[in-house]
Amino acid sequence: MPYDSHAPRLATRLVKGGTSTVVDGGRAVNPPVVRASTALFETMADLNDARSRRSTERLFTYGARGNPTGFALEDVVSGLEGGYRTRLFPTGLAAIAMVFLAYLRPGDHVLISDCVYQPLRHFARTFLEPWGIDITYVRADGSDVASRMTPRTKLVYVECPGSLLYELCDLPALAELAHRHGALLAADNTWGSGVQYQPLMLGADISVMAATKYLSGHSDVMMGTVTTTEAAWQPLATMSDAQGVAVSADDAYLVLRGTRTLGARLALHEQHALDVAHWLTTQPAVARVFCPALPEHPGHALWQRDCTGTNGLISFELSQVSAEAADRFVDGLSLFGIGASWGGFESLATVVNVASARTCEDWRTAGPIVRLHVGLEDPRDLIEDLAHSLGAIERNG
Numbered sequence: 001m002p003y004d005s006h007a008p009r010l011a012t013r014l015v016k017g018g019t020s021t022v023v024d025g026g027r028a029v030n031p032p033v034v035r036a037s038t039a040l041f042e043t044m045a046d047l048n049d050a051r052s053r054r055s056t057e058r059l060f061t062y063g064a065r066g067n068p069t070g071f072a073l074e075d076v077v078s079g080l081e082g083g084y085r086t087r088l089f090p091t092g093l094a095a096i097a098m099v100f101l102a103y104l105r106p107g108d109h110v111l112i113s114d115c116v117y118q119p120l121r122h123f124a125r126t127f128l129e130p131w132g133i134d135i136t137y138v139r140a141d142g143s144d145v146a147s148r149m150t151p152r153t154k155l156v157y158v159e160c161p162g163s164l165l166y167e168l169c170d171l172p173a174l175a176e177l178a179h180r181h182g183a184l185l186a187a188d189n190t191w192g193s194g195v196q197y198q199p200l201m202l203g204a205d206i207s208v209m210a211a212t213k214y215l216s217g218h219s220d221v222m223m224g225t226v227t228t229t230e231a232a233w234q235p236l237a238t239m240s241d242a243q244g245v246a247v248s249a250d251d252a253y254l255v256l257r258g259t260r261t262l263g264a265r266l267a268l269h270e271q272h273a274l275d276v277a278h279w280l281t282t283q284p285a286v287a288r289v290f291c292p293a294l295p296e297h298p299g300h301a302l303w304q305r306d307c308t309g310t311n312g313l314i315s316f317e318l319s320q321v322s323a324e325a326a327d328r329f330v331d332g333l334s335l336f337g338i339g340a341s342w343g344g345f346e347s348l349a350t351v352v353n354v355a356s357a358r359t360c361e362d363w364r365t366a367g368p369i370v371r372l373h374v375g376l377e378d379p380r381d382l383i384e385d386l387a388h389s390l391g392a393i394e395r396n397g
Ligand SMILES: *Cc1c(COP(=O)(O)O)cnc(C)c1O
Pocket: 091, 092, 093, 094, 117, 159, 163, 188, 190, 191, 209, 210, 211, 212, 213, 222, 223, 224
């Protein structure tokens, strides 16, 4: 009997029914979560046409190359970064790794700034070096980049402001230098989140963000983004497709939801962090406060020139206090969670080992350094909490 399209049997009805999201009435504010491996086409010709264009154009052809929910997030990130296009990665670290995989080949040389996100050094040691990439770490302020360039240098990779101490480099000057030597400039823009800082607008070719931090903003999802200029785009797209790296629509949705309040949250993180930073500068037990918005910060002039604000991150050095007392100070806080990440709505504190995180500068003689992520709690409560715990270590040494 031929198939009667007017009377499909139960199993067929179960498979074929309920697949449309087209409805009468209004439309949702938010884009749908499109969970998809397979994309369907009307004809073979349509499928073949999509396949012929997908390596250079953004088309939904298969889940491993992204999904419509992810594309919506890519558009938001491209807008924040002022870039051509964006790719999404399962973590910030995976995004960073892809930059090195896409733009370097065995025999190439790369300059990496001393203040980069620490796990990048582990990636460099365990993958890049055995793979035949030559690495030179350069000073966090970029002052020795010119003298470290070689004819084989293909990439200059910086983080600005830097992890832990927020060092700044002169990005437009580094871009000019890199381009003059035929190299690309990439920057980790997790600190600036595309709001406080925009590396591509300052001359970089590639900008990476851990969307895990402020873009998501709620400590409940991991993601990384890479945005480039049009000229730098193709190697990233090609290598990402070759490796089948994509993120789930659910994760993309969570980050997209976070981006809606990014500007409002950052403004509050900044305000609260500045309250805490100013209070810290008045404390005798605090030797130095690291926050680029403070006039005494070494990179303050560059911050004023290139950034539109600061965020919830501050670090400070304790004077005349042992490492154990610094641990006790953090343990004694009640409103600050003890954790390594940041960028969520909540306050965090951790003692950081700057000496082991830097190889171009010697931090071994500095006192213990505490990093705070100042969250959305009332800053008066946060300051009382800090004062209480600082008082306890001052009394007990
Ligand atoms: C957290 C972080 C990353 C890595 O992001 P993950 O999503 O945790 O892998 C990269 N760069 C900076 C500056 C970070 O703070």
